[in-house]
Amino acid sequence: MARIAMVTGATSGIGRASAIRLANEGYDLIINGRREERLRDVASEIEKTGAKCYFKSLDVRVQKDVQAFVEELPSEWSAIDVLVNNAGLAAGKGPVQEGSLDHWERMIDTNLKGLLYVSKAVIPGMIARKSGHIINIGSIAGKEVYPGGNVYNASKHGVDALTRGMRIDLIEHNIRVSQIAPGMVETEFSVVRFDGDQAKADEVYQGFEPLLAEDIADAVAYQVTRPPHVNIADILILPTAQASATVVSKK
Ligand code: NDP
Ligand code: 8X3
Numbered sequence: 001m002a003r004i005a006m007v008t009g010a011t012s013g014i015g016r017a018s019a020i021r022l023a024n025e026g027y028d029l030i031i032n033g034r035r036e037e038r039l040r041d042v043a044s045e046i047e048k049t050g051a052k053c054y055f056k057s058l059d060v061r062v063q064k065d066v067q068a069f070v071e072e073l074p075s076e077w078s079a080i081d082v083l084v085n086n087a088g089l090a091a092g093k094g095p096v097q098e099g100s101l102d103h104w105e106r107m108i109d110t111n112l113k114g115l116l117y118v119s120k121a122v123i124p125g126m127i128a129r130k131s132g133h134i135i136n137i138g139s140i141a142g143k144e145v146y147p148g149g150n151v152y153n154a155s156k157h158g159v160d161a162l163t164r165g166m167r168i169d170l171i172e173h174n175i176r177v178s179q180i181a182p183g184m185v186e187t188e189f190s191v192v193r194f195d196g197d198q199a200k201a202d203e204v205y206q207g208f209e210p211l212l213a214e215d216i217a218d219a220v221a222y223q224v225t226r227p228p229h230v231n232i233a234d235i236l237i238l239p240t241a242q243a244s245a246t247v248v249s250k251k
Pocket of ligand 1: 060
C-alpha cells in the first residue's frame with residue numbers, strides 16, 4: 001500500500017508542485033485549498049502518475065472545518081505519513097503604520113493559526129502510529145526582516161519557532177518535523193500579495209532568475225526520502241541571484 005501525504009494549499013505554486021512531486025515519489029495524496037476547480041485539475045495531474053488523490057476544498061482558517069476534514073477522511077486515507085503545511089500568503093508590503101487589519105488577520109490566521117489547526121488534527125494519528133513527518137513551509141522572511149515585511153515576517157518567524165518547538169515536543173513520538181525556508185519563488189504569491197496587481201507582481205521577478213515551485217518540491221522530496229533515522233531539519237533555499245532577504249542581484 002502506498003504511503004499517504006497531505007499537502008495544504010495545493011491549488012497553486014509550491015503546494016501544487018510538491019503534491020505532484022510526492023505522487024511521483026510513490027505517495028498517494030490528500031490535497032486541499034479553497035479553489036475546488038483547481039483541486040480537480042491538480043488531482044488529475046496526480047492521477048496521471050499512477051497515484052491516488054483525495055481532494056476537498058478547505059479553508060485552513062476555519063478550525064471546525066479543518067477538524068472535520070481530517071476526522072471525516074475515508075478510512076483508507078486516515079493514516080497520514082507526511083503532512084506538508086504549505087497553505088499561506090503575504091498580503092501587502094508597506095509600513096506597519098499604514099497596515100490593513102484585513103491583511104494582518106489573513107496572514108496570521110492562515111500562516112500561523114491554519115498551520116496549527118491542521119497540525120492539531122493530524123498529529124494524534126501520527127502519535128498513535130509512532131511515526132510521521134511534518135514539513136512546514138517557512139520563508140527567508142522567517143529568518144530575516146525587511147522593509148514592509150512586518151506582519152508577514154512575524155508570521156514566518158512564528159513558523160520557524162513553531163517548527164523548532166514541534167520538533168522538541170514530538171521527538172518522543174518518533175515524528176520528524178522539518179522546515180523549508182525559500183527565498184524568492186515565482187508563483188502566484190506576489191499577485192496575491194499585491195491584491196491582484198499582475199504588473200507589480202511581475203516586477204518582483206524581473207532582472208534575475210527566481211526559484212520555481214518545482215525547486216521547492218525537490219527539497220520536499222529530499223526531506224521525505226531520507227532514511228528514517230535522518231531528519232533534514234531546515235533548508236534555506238535561495239535563487240543564486242539572491243544573497244539575503246534584501247540583496248538580489250538584478251541585471
Ligand atoms: P501561491 O499563492 O501560488 O499558493 C498559495 C497556496 O496557499 C494556494 O494553493 C492557496 O489556495 C493556499 N491558501 C491560501 N490561503 C489558504 C487558506 N485560507 N486555506 C487553504 N489554502 C490556502 O503561493 P506559494 O506557492 O508561493 O506559497 C506557498 C507557501 O510558500 C506559502 O506559505 C508562502 O508563504 C511560502 N513561501 C513562498 C515564497 C515565494 O517567494 N513564493 C517564498 C517563501 C515562502 P487557495 O487560494 O485555493 O485557497
Ligand atoms: C516569500 C519570500 O522574500 O517575499 O516568503 O518574503 S519574500
